[in-house]
Amino acid sequence: MSAIRPVILSGGAGTRLWPLSVPARPKQLQPLTGARTMLQETALRVADPVLFAPLWVIAGQGHAAAIEAQLGEIGHRPARLILEPAGRNTAAAIALAALEAEPAELLLVLPSDHVVRDVAAFRTAVRAGAALAAAGHLVTFGIRPDRPETGYGYVKRGGALSDGSFAVERFVEKPDRETAAGYLADGGYDWNGGIFLFRADRCLEELEAHAPDILAAVRAALAGAEREGARVRPDPDAFAQVRSESIDYAVMERSGRVAVVPVAMGWSDVGSWDALHELAEKDSAGVARQGDVIAIDSKHCLVRSDGPTVVTIGVENLIVVATGDAVLILPRGQSQRAREAAEAIGKRESGEQAG
Amino acid sequence: MSAIRPVILSGGAGTRLWPLSVPARPKQLQPLTGARTMLQETALRVADPVLFAPLWVIAGQGHAAAIEAQLGEIGHRPARLILEPAGRNTAAAIALAALEAEPAELLLVLPSDHVVRDVAAFRTAVRAGAALAAAGHLVTFGIRPDRPETGYGYVKRGGALSDGSFAVERFVEKPDRETAAGYLADGGYDWNGGIFLFRADRCLEELEAHAPDILAAVRAALAGAEREGARVRPDPDAFAQVRSESIDYAVMERSGRVAVVPVAMGWSDVGSWDALHELAEKDSAGVARQGDVIAIDSKHCLVRSDGPTVVTIGVENLIVVATGDAVLILPRGQSQRAREAAEAIGKRESGEQAG
Numbered sequence: 001m002s003a004i005r006p007v008i009l010s011g012g013a014g015t016r017l018w019p020l021s022v023p024a025r026p027k028q029l030q031p032l033t034g035a036r037t038m039l040q041e042t043a044l045r046v047a048d049p050v051l052f053a054p055l056w057v058i059a060g061q062g063h064a065a066a067i068e069a070q071l072g073e074i075g076h077r078p079a080r081l082i083l084e085p086a087g088r089n090t091a092a093a094i095a096l097a098a099l100e101a102e103p104a105e106l107l108l109v110l111p112s113d114h115v116v117r118d119v120a121a122f123r124t125a126v127r128a129g130a131a132l133a134a135a136g137h138l139v140t141f142g143i144r145p146d147r148p149e150t151g152y153g154y155v156k157r158g159g160a161l162s163d164g165s166f167a168v169e170r171f172v173e174k175p176d177r178e179t180a181a182g183y184l185a186d187g188g189y190d191w192n193g194g195i196f197l198f199r200a201d202r203c204l205e206e207l208e209a210h211a212p213d214i215l216a217a218v219r220a221a222l223a224g225a226e227r228e229g230a231r232v233r234p235d236p237d238a239f240a241q242v243r244s245e246s247i248d249y250a251v252m253e254r255s256g257r258v259a260v261v262p263v264a265m266g267w268s269d270v271g272s273w274d275a276l277h278e279l280a281e282k283d284s285a286g287v288a289r290q291g292d293v294i295a296i297d298s299k300h301c302l303v304r305s306d307g308p309t310v311v312t313i314g315v316e317n318l319i320v321v322a323t324g325d326a327v328l329i330l331p332r333g334q335s336q337r338a339r340e341a342a343e344a345i346g347k348r349e350s351g352e353q354a355g
Numbered sequence: 356m357s358a359i360r361p362v363i364l365s366g367g368a369g370t371r372l373w374p375l376s377v378p379a380r381p382k383q384l385q386p387l388t389g390a391r392t393m394l395q396e397t398a399l400r401v402a403d404p405v406l407f408a409p410l411w412v413i414a415g416q417g418h419a420a421a422i423e424a425q426l427g428e429i430g431h432r433p434a435r436l437i438l439e440p441a442g443r444n445t446a447a448a449i450a451l452a453a454l455e456a457e458p459a460e461l462l463l464v465l466p467s468d469h470v471v472r473d474v475a476a477f478r479t480a481v482r483a484g485a486a487l488a489a490a491g492h493l494v495t496f497g498i499r500p501d502r503p504e505t506g507y508g509y510v511k512r513g514g515a516l517s518d519g520s521f522a523v524e525r526f527v528e529k530p531d532r533e534t535a536a537g538y539l540a541d542g543g544y545d546w547n548g549g550i551f552l553f554r555a556d557r558c559l560e561e562l563e564a565h566a567p568d569i570l571a572a573v574r575a576a577l578a579g580a581e582r583e584g585a586r587v588r589p590d591p592d593a594f595a596q597v598r599s600e601s602i603d604y605a606v607m608e609r610s611g612r613v614a615v616v617p618v619a620m621g622w623s624d625v626g627s628w629d630a631l632h633e634l635a636e637k638d639s640a641g642v643a644r645q646g647d648v649i650a651i652d653s654k655h656c657l658v659r660s661d662g663p664t665v666v667t668i669g670v671e672n673l674i675v676v677a678t679g680d681a682v683l684i685l686p687r688g689q690s691q692r693a694r695e696a697a698e699a700i701g702k703r704e705s706g707e708q709a710g
Contacts, residue, residue, distance in 0.1 A: 019666075294699050296692075308663070308677070311374075311696040313685040315673070320684055322663070327677050329684060330668040337651075341666040344649050 003053040004130055004197070005105050006046035007097040010039060010059035010067060010112040011087050015342035016272050016335075019326035020306060022342075028112035029066050032270055033279055038113045039067065040074050045119055046108065047076065051126065054079035056100075057112075058093045061085055064231065078230055085236035091250035092242045094196075095207055095218040096234065101200035106133050109196040109247075115279060117266025125263035128163040129197040137161075137259040138206065138252060139197040140168070142190025143267045148180035151271060151336075153192040153248055155260050168258040171248060190262055192248065193269070203251075211250040217242040273319045273335035277302035291322075300332060358408040359485055359552070360460050361401035362452040365394060365414035365422060365467040366442050370697035371627050371690075374681035375661065377697075383467035384421050387625055388634055393468045394422065395429050400474055401463065402431065406481065409434035411455070412467075413448045416440055419586065433585055440591035446605035447597045449551070450562055450573040451589065456555035461488050464551040464602075470634060472621025480618035483518045484552040492516075492614040493561065493607060494552040495523070497545025498622045503535035506626060506691075508547040508603055510615045523613040526603060545617055547603065548624070558606075566605040572597040628674045628690035632657035646677075655687060 013026040021027035028038040036044070046052045057078040059067055064083050071077050082096050094109055101107055108126060116122050129139040142155055151174060158169035171192065175183065183189035207215040221242065224235030252258055270276055280288035280302065287295045291305035299316045307324035317332040328341050368381040376382035383393040391399075401407045412433040414422055419438055426432050437451050449464055456462055463481060471477050484494040497510055506529060513524035526547065530538065538544035562570040576597065579590030607613055625631055635643035635657065642650045646660035654671040662679035672687040683696050 019664075294696065294703075296695055296699065305682075308679065309374075309681040309700065311681065311683050311699065313683070313692045313695055314689050315684055315686060318670070318684065320682075322677075322682050324663065326664040326666065327660075327675075327682050328666050328668070329670055329673070329675055331670060334669050337668045340651055340668055341649065344651065344666065345664065348649075 002104075002106065003049075004051060004108045004126065005053045005101060006055040007094075007107050007109045008039070008042055008046075008055060008057045008112045009090060009093050009109060010057055010063065011084055011090075011093055012111070012113065013060070013087070014113070014271075015339050017270075017276075017321075018338045018342035018345075019323050019328050020304070020321060024062070025066070026063075026113075027270070029063065029070065032276060033115055036074070037070050038115075038270070039070055042110060042112050042114070043071055043076055044074060045116055045122060046110070048123070051123060052108075053105075056080040056082065056097060058082045058084065058096055060087060061233065080232060081230050082232045082234070085234060085239050087244070088239065088242045089244040090194075090247040091207070091211055091214050091245040092218050092239075094203065094247050095215055096222065098200045098203040098207070099219060099222055100232070103199070103201035103204075105200045106130055107196075107198060107200055107203065111194050111269070113270065114193070114195075115266070115268045115270055118264070121263055121265040125261050125265065126197065128165055129259075129261045131163070132161060132165055132259045132261070133197045133199055133202075136199070136202055137257050138202065138255055139165075139259050139261060140252065141193050141195045141197075142260040142262040143193045144262065144264055145180075145184050145189065145191055148177055148184050149191065150174055150177055150180050152269075154180075154183055154189045155192050155258075157188050157190065157260060157262075161259055163261075165259050165261045168260050171253040171258075173249075190260060192252075193267055194248075196247065196252075202257075206251045206255050210254040211243075211245065214243050214245060214250060273302055273321060273330075273338060274332060275335075276304075277319065277332060277335075302332070357459070357461065358404075359406060359463045359481065360408045360452075360456060361410040362449070362462050362464045363394070363397055363401075363410060363412045363467045364445060364448050364464060365412055365418065366439055366445075366448055367466070367468065368415070368442070369468070369626075370694050372625075372631075373693045373697035373700075374678050374683050375659070375676060379417070380421070381418075381468075382625070384418065384425065387631060388470055391429070392425050393470075393625070394425055397465060397467050397469070398426055398431055399429060400471060400477060401465070403478070406478060407463075408460075411435040411437065411452060413437045413439065413451055415442060416588065435587060436585050437587045437589070440589060440594045442599070443594065443597045444599045445549075445602040446562070446566055446569050446600040447573050447594075449558065449602050450570055451577065453555045453558040453562070454574060454577055455587070458554070458556035458559075460555045461485055462551075462553060462555055462558065466549050466624070468625065469548070469550075470621070470623045470625055473619070476618055476620040480616045480620065481552065483520055484614075484616045486518070487516060487520055487614045487616070488552045488554055488557075491554070491557055492612050493557065493610055494520075494614050494616060495607065496548050496550045496552075497615040497617040498548045499617060499619055500535075500539050500544065500546055503532055503539050504546065505529055505532055505535050507624075509535075509538055509544045510547050510613075512543045512545065512615060512617075516614055518616075520614050520616045523615050526608040526613075528604075545615060547607075548622055549603075551602065551607070557612075561606045561610050565609040566598075566600065569598050569600060569605060628657055628676060628685075628693060629687060630690075631659075632674065632687060632690075657687070 221234035576589035
């Protein structure tokens with residue numbers, strides 16, 4: 001089997017981890033669970049040269065220097081760094097990678113901001129997925145649900161393939177709570193973790209079949225690309241024309257040859273401060289401290305500072321996150337509302353510019 | 356009646372309003388309830404030249420420049436600025452003022468960090484007190500209790516004097532809750548607000564009678580003082596020998612000629628974040644916002660920032676105070692615990708210096 005090309009998608013600028021994650025320094029460029037940034041952790045996960053070819057990264061233009069610096073700190077550099085002039089979601093990003101690759105190349109597409117605790121399990125699953133991908137399948141990795149999560153898509157397992165893999169009967173979009181509880185009880189549904197493995201040419205065939213406009217627009221943007229060393233900058237005007245769509249919706253939900261490799265690898269997308277509280281090391285009172293924090297008589301809290309000294313006294317079930325610029329305080333269990341803070345700030349700033 | 360000399364005591368460096376109040380910039384040098392600092396508000400309260408002589412200030416050496424600058428901003432400057440080389444509590448501070456004054460001068464001693472909403476009532480009470488002081492009484496102003504407060508001393512009214520004033524039957528130290536509730540029910544007890552009015556020579560006589568060691572040590576420190584314009588710097592070595600004692604304990608509780616002038620003047624010592632929450636303007640959800648604050652779906656909170664943008668979402672009954680250096684979060688009703696934060700920081704810093 002030829003080496004697998006890791007393609008790290010670093011285009012997101014999530015607001016669910018505001019105020020830590022902001023457009024200028026998004027979540028994946030931050031250390032969340034340890035000393036290394038999420039991007040660094042992701043790169044190290046696919047650094048084994050026996051299994052993997054040198055990695056590619058697809059990212060926003062503004063993050064090029066930070067990405068090269070962070071990979072440099074761990075002794076790596078991207079073999080190709082494709083810099084999007086604007087975010088156009090995952091279908092466009094993956095089309096960029098598939099068009100740049102050799103036709104028979106196996107591409108392992110992975111988000112830059114997920115936690116995987118069991119890297120050995122991840123690699124075993126990748127090996128199983130690579131065999132399926134070489135045979136022409138579009139492979140997704142299925143995460144066993146442990147709760148009725150409404151924030152992820154699900155894949156329903158169909159007939160068994162080799163090595164504990166399955167054909168995918170169907171993809172389902174983020175369900176409501178009752179539906180999610182049904183999936184959990186059913187046992188035949190896995191979370192779609194957003195990690196994919198396929199041959200470059202198979203990916204292009206499916207894009208051609210299901211989203212030809214996206215493929216054509218990305219191809220045009222690449223034809224006009226500037227290239228400088230490892231950096232590739234698609235033509236901004238052409239790329240601006242690309243339809244913004246997820247690869248799930250554009251291809252995976254529509255394709256007839258999708259396979260799922262279920263894997264238990266201690267996965268989390270760290271999609272909220274609550275998720276980080278679950279992952280983080282906690283003291284006997286359930287308090288996770290990160291940074292310059294003093295928690296007195298406090299219980300079941302996440303208290304994080306990337307700036308000032310933060311002191312909590314006598315509080316319970318709170319999320320407190322401080323940077324040099326901003327502080328967020330909300331109850332544990334409601335941390336998805338961090339978005340509201342980012343939105344309020346955004347609204348205020350655009351109002352200030354208008355006024 | 357001759358003009359009354361206001362003597363503002365600015366020596367405190369309270370930790371109850373940590374992290375806003377720290378030794379380098381204590382509470383009285385901060386704006387707490389409006390645009391002006393507590394010191395500025397206090398100075399303006401005693402600026403009427405018909406009633407008051409030019410003011411004196413007694414403060415820590417490190418604050419001289421800040422005090423002159425803040426008074427300058429409101430068009431004032433201290434006629435005398437007595438700079439203590441170290442804090443030695445109120446008996447020493449008042450002894451400094453009494454020794455500097457003319458014997459027959461009336462001294463109105465007032466803390467620099469209290470709120471008085473009704474300045475007209477304050478001045479009326481001062482006029483009544485001045486008559487008593489001129490006749491040889493040591494006058495304190497009695498604040499009508501509206502709750503069984505355990506954080507203040509009380510004065511028990513004795514026989515009636517002129518103009519709604521009373522002889523003081525006794526001073527009592529900070530009572531326990533049950534005792535405080537009894538005082539409240541009794542109706543004959545007022546809070547000792549720490550504002551005093553007396554002739555300089557009467558004050559010195561009482562110090563001589565009840566705390567001669569303090570008076571002698573302060574006199575020695577003043578004999579060696581450096582003087583430069585309005586500034587007076589007592590000799591540091593001599594002042595270091597002064598016993599640290601409150602004027603209440605050293606004199607007022609022991610003297611036979613203390614009078615109390617009860618006054619309803621919208622007084623608060625703003626002794627805690629809870630007190631500030633009570634005083635502050637609040638929205639319909641009971642949230643007091645000060646500085647760069649966004650409170651979403653939050654109730655009955657004090658949220659203050661002197662630095663970062665602070666966002667609260669879905670929280671109730673919290674005190675949140677942020678500066679550029681530190682953030683404090685604790686439940687409303689427990690804000691006296693801010694001290695614990697200041698102590699923890701102090702302990703850590705001394706540990707760092709030792710280690």
